[in-house]
Amino acid sequence: MSKRRKKDEDHVDESWLIPYADILTLLLALFIVLFAASEIDAQKFKQISDSFNSELQGGKNILDHEAAVETVIPQELIKQEEARNSDISMEQDFKELSELQEKIEGYIEEKGFSPRLQTTLTSKGLVLKITEGILFPPGGANISAEPRKVAQEISNLLVTDLPREILIEGHTDNVPSHSIEYPTNWELSTARAINFMKVLLENQDLKPQNFSATGYSEYRPIATNNTAKGRAENRRVEVLILPYQKPN
Incomplete structure (x- = not known):
């Protein structure tokens, strides 16, 4: 009888290990969530706090709750998506420039201005070429x-719907200008x-x-300046309608 009593006294009660393990699990989960909390907003943090309160009051294991931490998207994936959206925008922009050209x-066809007015769609944008006889007298x-x-x-x-930049370019042939008002071709x-641009900007819908x-x-x-036809080609005003660029 005495030997059995001594054996029972030597056996250590290990029932405390169960709550101790639960506490360690909660602490580990707490540190993980606190680390992740830097990536989430206040509303998400409140959800996590409510989960802990529920656990401490006898709820389910905290790991059984729905994840409250937002998924962090890798920067590389974000860049790829931005590039894809940019390509789509360029496609749409090219389509709108094509529609404007049409x-x-x-x-031009309605007014019978061809070939004195011509359009060309280039990588720089849509170009409208206006020869001298449409707008200006010779030398003026x-x-x-x-x-x-x-x-x-x-x-x-x-x-246009999109606020595009528009460049107005004046060109001459190589015949020198000697008038008092315009001493050189510059x-x-x-x-x-400038004079053509001023008339355009009388339209209140243009900025x-x-x-x-x-x-x-x-x-x-x-064209060559060695022929009358070539010089006539060179005396022109060009309107360059640029592709749309998002404001900074």
């Missing part, structure tokens, strides 16, 4: 009544670009901050 071509930069009407009609065609080409004008004199020819 609208301008319809106007003033826009009279009939050409002004044409310029106003063109301004209506330039109104002044002549620049004056033509002046999206426009710019410049003159290139004789230095960007598209």
